[in-house]
Amino acid sequence: MLALSETQVRLGLTASDKTDAIRTAGRVMVECGLIEPGYIDSMLGRERVAATYLGSGIAIPHGLPQARDLVRRTGIVVVQFPGGVDWGSGEPARLVVGIAAKSDEHIAVLQRLTGVLGDPAEAERLGRTGDAGAIVAVLNGEAAPAPAASAASSAGGPSITVTAPVPHGLHARPATALVEVAKRFRAEIAVSAGVGVGNGKSLVSLLRLGVSGGQPLTVTASGDDADAALAAIRAAFEAGLDEPAADGAPSHPPAPVAVPPPADLDYDGTVIAGISASPGVSTGPAWTFQREELVVAETAPDAAAEHRRLDQALAGAGADLRNLHEEFWKKAGAAKAAIFKAHLELLDDPEMVADTHAGIDRGHSAGWAWRAVYEERAGTLAQLADPLLAGRAADLRDVGRRVLRLLADAPGTMGGSVAALPDHPVILLAEDLEPSDTAKLDPAKVLGLCTAGGGATSHTAIIARSLDIPAVVAAGPAALDVGNGREVILNGDDGVLVVGPSDRDRARATAARVTVGERREAERLDRYKPAITTDGKRVEIAANISDPKEAATAIEAGAEGVGLMRTEFLFLQREFPPDEEEQFEAYRTMVRAMNGLPIILRTLDIGGDKNVPYLRMPAEGNPFLGVRGIRLCFEREDLFRTQLRAMLRASKEGPVRIMYPMIATPAELAKAKAITEQVRREVGAGPVEIGIMIEVPSAVVMADRLAREVSFFSIGTNDLTQYVLAMDRLHPVLAPQADGLHPAVLRMVERTVAGARAAGIWVGACGGIAGDPAGAVLLAGLGLAELSVAIPAVASVKARLRGISMADAEAAARAALDCADAAEVRALVRDRFPGGAA
Numbered sequence: 001m002l003a004l005s006e007t008q009v010r011l012g013l014t015a016s017d018k019t020d021a022i023r024t025a026g027r028v029m030v031e032c033g034l035i036e037p038g039y040i041d042s043m044l045g046r047e048r049v050a051a052t053y054l055g056s057g058i059a060i061p062h063g064l065p066q067a068r069d070l071v072r073r074t075g076i077v078v079v080q081f082p083g084g085v086d087w088g089s090g091e092p093a094r095l096v097v098g099i100a101a102k103s104d105e106h107i108a109v110l111q112r113l114t115g116v117l118g119d120p121a122e123a124e125r126l127g128r129t130g131d132a133g134a135i136v137a138v139l140n141g142e143a144a145p146a147p148a149a150s151a152a153s154s155a156g157g158p159s160i161t162v163t164a165p166v167p168h169g170l171h172a173r174p175a176t177a178l179v180e181v182a183k184r185f186r187a188e189i190a191v192s193a194g195v196g197v198g199n200g201k202s203l204v205s206l207l208r209l210g211v212s213g214g215q216p217l218t219v220t221a222s223g224d225d226a227d228a229a230l231a232a233i234r235a236a237f238e239a240g241l242d243e244p245a246a247d248g249a250p251s252h253p254p255a256p257v258a259v260p261p262p263a264d265l266d267y268d269g270t271v272i273a274g275i276s277a278s279p280g281v282s283t284g285p286a287w288t289f290q291r292e293e294l295v296v297a298e299t300a301p302d303a304a305a306e307h308r309r310l311d312q313a314l315a316g317a318g319a320d321l322r323n324l325h326e327e328f329w330k331k332a333g334a335a336k337a338a339i340f341k342a343h344l345e346l347l348d349d350p351e352m353v354a355d356t357h358a359g360i361d362r363g364h365s366a367g368w369a370w371r372a373v374y375e376e377r378a379g380t381l382a383q384l385a386d387p388l389l390a391g392r393a394a395d396l397r398d399v400g401r402r403v404l405r406l407l408a409d410a411p412g413t414m415g416g417s418v419a420a421l422p423d424h425p426v427i428l429l430a431e432d433l434e435p436s437d438t439a440k441l442d443p444a445k446v447l448g449l450c451t452a453g454g455g456a457t458s459h460t461a462i463i464a465r466s467l468d469i470p471a472v473v474a475a476g477p478a479a480l481d482v483g484n485g486r487e488v489i490l491n492g493d494d495g496v497l498v499v500g501p502s503d504r505d506r507a508r509a510t511a512a513r514v515t516v517g518e519r520r521e522a523e524r525l526d527r528y529k530p531a532i533t534t535d536g537k538r539v540e541i542a543a544n545i546s547d548p549k550e551a552a553t554a555i556e557a558g559a560e561g562v563g564l565m566r567t568e569f570l571f572l573q574r575e576f577p578p579d580e581e582e583q584f585e586a587y588r589t590m591v592r593a594m595n596g597l598p599i600i601l602r603t604l605d606i607g608g609d610k611n612v613p614y615l616r617m618p619a620e621g622n623p624f625l626g627v628r629g630i631r632l633c634f635e636r637e638d639l640f641r642t643q644l645r646a647m648l649r650a651s652k653e654g655p656v657r658i659m660y661p662m663i664a665t666p667a668e669l670a671k672a673k674a675i676t677e678q679v680r681r682e683v684g685a686g687p688v689e690i691g692i693m694i695e696v697p698s699a700v701v702m703a704d705r706l707a708r709e710v711s712f713f714s715i716g717t718n719d720l721t722q723y724v725l726a727m728d729r730l731h732p733v734l735a736p737q738a739d740g741l742h743p744a745v746l747r748m749v750e751r752t753v754a755g756a757r758a759a760g761i762w763v764g765a766c767g768g769i770a771g772d773p774a775g776a777v778l779l780a781g782l783g784l785a786e787l788s789v790a791i792p793a794v795a796s797v798k799a800r801l802r803g804i805s806m807a808d809a810e811a812a813a814r815a816a817l818d819c820a821d822a823a824e825v826r827a828l829v830r831d832r833f834p835g836g837a838a
Contacts, residue, residue: 004139008032008077009132018093019044021085022061025098028077034100035063035071042067043098053087056123062099064223066186071100073361074354078135082128094127095135101354157187157222160230162237163214164193170211174241176342179203181236187223189233200233203345204352204377204396268502269489272478274450276495280470281512282447283489283501286482287426289433294401294408296367303360310356310366313406318347319572321402346399352377367407374400427490427497429479443469443792448490450497452479472497527558527795529802537806539780541798542600542788544766548586550791551593558795562599563714563788564659564766565590567643568606577639583646591654598655600691600714600788601647603672604639605629605661629662629693630672637675644676648685657689659714664698666705673709693766695719700748703755713756714788717767717775721745739822740769746778746816746825753783764788774829776800781813804833 010028015021026040042063046052053059063070077098084092126135165174182189182200189200193215199205200219211217221229300306321344346352352373359369374396381393427448428441441449449471470492482488482499489498489509498505531539542563543554554562570578570586578586590599606628633640647658660672669692676690689711694700696719707713717740721727724745727738739745749765756763764786769775771789776797779787789797812832816825 004076004136006132006136009135011080011130011132013079013081014083015081015085018085018087021081021096025061025077025079025096028079029098029100032077034073034075039063039067039070053093057092057094057127058123059087059093060097060099074101074358157220157226158230159218159220160234162217162219162234164211164217165241166213169213169215170206175203175206176345177236177241179345181232185225185229187221187226187229189229190220192218199351202349202351204349208380267498267505269498269500269505272475272497274472274475274495276492277473278469278471278492280492281509282427282470283506283509284425284427284447285485286429286488287484289428289430294404296408297365298368299363300365306360306366307357309407313403314347316406317402318344343395343399346396367404370407371404427488429482450475450479450490452476523795523799526799531798531801533801533804533806535805535807539801540786541794542786543791543794544788548589551590554791557791558798561597563764563786565599565601567602568604580642580646583643584649587646587650588653591650591656594654596654598657600657600659602659602661604633604643606632630660630668641679644679645683648680648683651685651688657691659691659693661693662695663692664696666702669706669709694752696723700752703752704758707756707759707761712761713752713763715749715752715765717765717769720748724748740767741775741825742822743817743819743825749782750817771797774826777804777809777829777833778813778816781809
């Protein structure tokens with residue numbers, strides 16, 4: 001919470017009226033270096049908009065949002081008027097808490113005041129006490145006041161009553177959705193649950209409320225757009241706050257039930273029982289995961305420098321999380337990647353950031369202050385009765401350590417050296433794994449996971465399931481006593497780790513893997529076979545890649561080429577753009593790895609949800625409709641030409657196709673082609689195939705015209721879906737509805753294919769639904785010649801198409817075009833292809 005010292009408390013003052021009291025509090029705030037004098041007028045302006053009297057003799061005057069530039073430093077002062085001041089509420093205010101906040105930190109003060117509000121005797125005592133230390137103790141949380149009988153309104157503005165989502169209440173995903181909606185408005189938002197009050201723009205504050213499913217909540221807003229904010233929040237609650245509907249398809253596999261393992265497991269080896277977190281059975285050597293210890297100094301001499309270090313670390317960690325979200329979104333889908341959206345909100349939590357800056361002002365280093373803040377909050381979350389909410393403590397520590405790594409003075413170790421994974425597959429043992437640790441695991445190297453702590457509802461467990469890695473959690477400290485290299489069996493179905501298995505144990509483990517293993521092995525063995533349907537029609541299956549090293553991996557997985565190389569990932573997580581030589585080496589490495597197979601290099605696609613700080617792009621109200629893709633290439637033609645030079649030089653090594661993103665008009669295509677042709681002549685390269693992404697409705701409508709100027713189309717179904725349905729695919733509430741199998745999107749695909757056929761060019765797809773079981777069937781049925789999918793999906797998509805006839809796929813596609821929504825489309829495919837193409 002906001003730190004208060006006795007120098008910020010004034011006792012025994014008098015005031016003629018409320019205006020005089022506010023001006024007195026404002027002068028104290030100026031004396032304490034919290035605000036510029038002009039902020040006092042804003043405090044009076046706030047009072048004209050909405051009274052700041054809370055009840056029980058307490059008022060919290062603060063300024064309007066537009067005056068936050070007059071706040072010099074976040075903090076509070078307390079001015080006591082023992083005789084009382086008429087606040088226009090029918091009862092006197094004796095304790096006036098003046099708040100200077102650059103964001104919404106003042107709401108945190110209520111979490112110390114609610115107990116006082118519910119205890120008139122305590123409020124009376126603080127309003128008349130001659131001991132400043134008593135007030136400091138309560139507002140700093142050092143002395144807990146009595147529980148409040150009812151929650152307080154945070155800002156005296158309008159309010160609504162809503163109900164927390166069923167069954168899990170405000171856990172990470174719905175709380176993240178609420179925070180994202182709240183942050184769209186200038187109004188300050190408070191959420192009251194029982195006696196607790198949370199900051200509607202602070203994910204940690206909401207999680208700490210421990211709201212259960214079905215619990216009534218009061219949402220209060222204050223500011224010039226308060227009514228609009230409450231309307232949007234009500235709509236978000238009515239839409240479910242990004243929670244899947246009870247009668248719909250779940251957004252991820254249901255969390256396993258946390259029950260003890262069966263009593264009749266009958267293993268000969270030593271059984272360590274935990275909780276099943278991800279199904280599957282693996283056998284292999286154990287390996288204990290170790291994380292570096294991050295060392296930070298307690299104090300720092302230059303507070304200004306520490307403030308800058310904190311801001312830089314938060315920005316760096318945010319960029320890393322955005323990239324991780326994007327990568328995991330491609331790998332596992334929007335619902336599972338929402339974990340990292342929640343992490344971004346934890347990182348951007350206004351109360352945590354403000355309290356860390358306050359710690360720096362008290363003389364601590366940025367690292368020390370940040371660690372103290374996130375560990376305190378994580379400890380509070382861990383104590384919540386609801387295991388789903390308590391499990392978010394691990395997420396908060398994950399985010400905390402991500403920032404702390406950037407603030408650490410020197411990397412140390414936990415009990416020795418940092419243990420890198422060996423060069424052979426292992427079953428990983430750990431005290432616990434942070435979600436970002438789990439997301440980066442290679443299933444080819446990690447046969448299974450067993451953690452001493454954690455729970456079946458943790459995000460680590462969810463990610464393990466999405467990566468198809470067997471996992472057992474909550475196995476206790478005995479799991480950490482298994483030596484590196486010792487053979488173990490991890491049974492994720494039964495929730496046990498078996499140490500020192502016998503031959504019989506191994507045989508039983510092998511048998512448990514047979515059914516799934518045989519199917520996957522058959523797909524793997526046939527991965528080089530073309531995807532030819534039972535009636536002799538072929539669909540080319542390529543891979544999407546983001547890194548030069550992935551080119552060889554794609555070919556090994558059975559890909560018949562690269563249908564999308566996301567070149568922007570060469571530009572991320574760095575301070576300067578890559579030069580021509582660096583790009584050329586990357587592209588040449590990939591072309592050579594393809595060994596004659598085609599590779600499509602997409603030119604820089606930055607903007608929208610991908611931001612690069614060093615490009616200094618101006619802030620946009622709607623970046624998805626702003627300067628992104630080819631538009632940015634035209635704005636920064638120097639970068640565009642440099643990239644084209646590198647691509648065209650690499651084309652001398654093998655078949656390179658160049659593709660432009662976000663083409664909306666024929667004029668844009670003509671300009672891009674003209675620049676490319678100039679560069680081609682400069683470097684002396686031969687002609688290359690040119691294609692465009694079909695991502696916006698205008699490109700679909702103009703497909704017949706655009707097709708005359710290019711060699712191919714590649715449909716980016718992710719962006720096309722969001723533009724056709726007018727639903728941001730990352731939106732906290734709408735994202736589940738932004739389904740690429742919506743008939744409106746499929747009709748766009750049909751029209752694109754028709755325009756391409758008229759010009760005699762082929763059409764592919766490189767968006768998420770190309771690797772979707774139903775999507776692959778329908779896109780093939782609509783006439784796409786190529787599907788470019790994530791590397792792990794290559795073999796299974798090829799196998800799926802080999803098991804159907806194109807005639808059946810075409811019939812299903814025609815029927816899908818007449819469906820009402822995506823759910824009906826998916827049901828149709830399930831009915832027609834019950835063998836797995838649903």
